[in-house]
Amino acid sequence: MLDEDDDCPELVPIDTQPGPPVGQIPVTIITGYLGAGKTTLLNYILTEQHNKRIAVILNEFGEGSALEKSLAVSQAGELYEEWLELRNGCLCCSVKDNGLKAIENLMEKKGKFDYILLETTGLADPGAVASMFWVDAELGSDIYLDGIVTVIDAKYGLQRCLYYPFRQIAVADLTVINKTDLVTEEELKEVKDTVRSASNILSCLSSPYLGVCRVDTCKVYGFSDFRSINGLAEKLQIVKPTRAHLDKSILTVTFEIAGDLSEDALNAFIQDLLWEKIFCNKDGQPMSVIRLKGIVSFADKGHQVMLQGVHELYELNETQQLWEENLRINRLVFIGRNLDKDILQEKFVSTVLLGSEKN
Numbered sequence: 001m002l003d004e005d006d007d008c009p010e011l012v013p014i015d016t017q018p019g020p021p022v023g024q025i026p027v028t029i030i031t032g033y034l035g036a037g038k039t040t041l042l043n044y045i046l047t048e049q050h051n052k053r054i055a056v057i058l059n060e061f062g063e064g065s066a067l068e069k070s071l072a073v074s075q076a077g078e079l080y081e082e083w084l085e086l087r088n089g090c091l092c093c094s095v096k097d098n099g100l101k102a103i104e105n106l107m108e109k110k111g112k113f114d115y116i117l118l119e120t121t122g123l124a125d126p127g128a129v130a131s132m133f134w135v136d137a138e139l140g141s142d143i144y145l146d147g148i149v150t151v152i153d154a155k156y157g158l159q160r161c162l163y164y165p166f167r168q169i170a171v172a173d174l175t176v177i178n179k180t181d182l183v184t185e186e187e188l189k190e191v192k193d194t195v196r197s198a199s200n201i202l203s204c205l206s207s208p209y210l211g212v213c214r215v216d217t218c219k220v221y222g223f224s225d226f227r228s229i230n231g232l233a234e235k236l237q238i239v240k241p242t243r244a245h246l247d248k249s250i251l252t253v254t255f256e257i258a259g260d261l262s263e264d265a266l267n268a269f270i271q272d273l274l275w276e277k278i279f280c281n282k283d284g285q286p287m288s289v290i291r292l293k294g295i296v297s298f299a300d301k302g303h304q305v306m307l308q309g310v311h312e313l314y315e316l317n318e319t320q321q322l323w324e325e326n327l328r329i330n331r332l333v334f335i336g337r338n339l340d341k342d343i344l345q346e347k348f349v350s351t352v353l354l355g356s357e358k359n
């Protein structure tokens with residue numbers, strides 16, 4: 001059961017709020033750093049009984065886009081239907097035109113929705129995404145910004161004084177502190193204090209595990225009762241970005257390799273990478289992985305296995321998805337610093353891929 005945090009302020013109606021625009025569709029932005037639990041929250045909302053037509057838009061970008069898309073599909077089955085593709089990969093510059101067009105196309109194809117949920121990439125500045133909605137409000141669009149939900153990883157989210165999480169908290173209408181199962185009460189308190197100091201959030205929730213606990217989904221969308229677009233504009237004024245663009249030191253490496261893997265060797269590879277940090281790039285700097293995703297094939301398993309990693313934590317779970325006959329392609333996405341594709345791929349092939357020693 002998800003506890004509403006007693007210490008957090010109650011939802012308070014904003015006096016000057018104009019009320020939800022009549023006949024328009026609310027968009028809720030779900031943001032949060034790499035691996036915080038955004039997709040887990042989305043999956044939860046979508047599988048919950050709600051009698052609402054909810055469209056989901058994933059804002060993926062960069063080199064790993066196609067791969068990440070396919071990973072999201074396998075994770076969520078048929079729930080995800082549309083992706084917001086950004087041509088030049090930089091959210092701040094390109095979202096305004098592309099984003100609205102993607103949403104309007106989606107509605108043309110699928111009819112009207114009750115709600116639209118938009119998951120931003122972990123490195124997105126949600127303010128840039130949000131601003132496209134209020135600018136457009138004046139132009140009479142069919143959609144309007146309902147609110148911003150920020151998911152915080154209680155274990156890793158605030159640890160490293162990261163820039164993006166703070167900005168993401170600052171613009172949030174609702175902060176969901178996730179992964180509280182991974183921290184002590186004291187650590188959780190620290191996270192809550194930090195979240196509060198970084199924002200004037202209307203409400204915050206903490207979730208022991210979004211994947212299994214019940215989130216009161218009404219709190220995650222349907223903000224229009226208590227917030228206004230003007231309020232957001234004001235908040236964004238206060239938290240003007242000091243860096244306009246994505247963190248360039250964070251790289252994405254992806255590769256695809258056909259064949260079966262040794263499960264033990266894969267575990268050893270991941271542990272060397274995430275725990276021992278023994279892999280270095282060509283300049284001798286240790287690779288540091290923030291996020292790891294993959295679909296992998298083990299010889300004795302007919303189903304695809306999903307790999308998920310966030311900092312030092314990782315898990316391998318068998319999915320419902322069967323491999324096609326003779327078409328087993330391992331797909332991996334690494335996001336982090338000092339990553340070198342050639343070195344990672346060579347190490348992976350030589351140590352993890354079965355039969356590679358014969359090649």
Ligand SMILES: Nc1nc2c(ncn2[C@@H]2O[C@H](COP(=O)(O)OP(=O)(O)OP(=O)(O)O)[C@@H](O)[C@H]2O)c(=O)[nH]1
Nearest residue numbers: 033034035036037038039040122179208209210308
């Ligand atoms: N222990 C624990 N793990 C969680 C919880 N919520 C999510 N996870 C795990 O965290 C990992 C990342 O979750 P996602 O929902 O994919 O995170 P995300 O924010 O969508 O990730 P990106 O889109 O890659 O930035 C997965 O392995 C989840 O199973 C939680 O409450 N507790």
Ligand SMILES: [Zn+2]
Nearest residue numbers: 038039040119
């Ligand atoms: Zn996600």
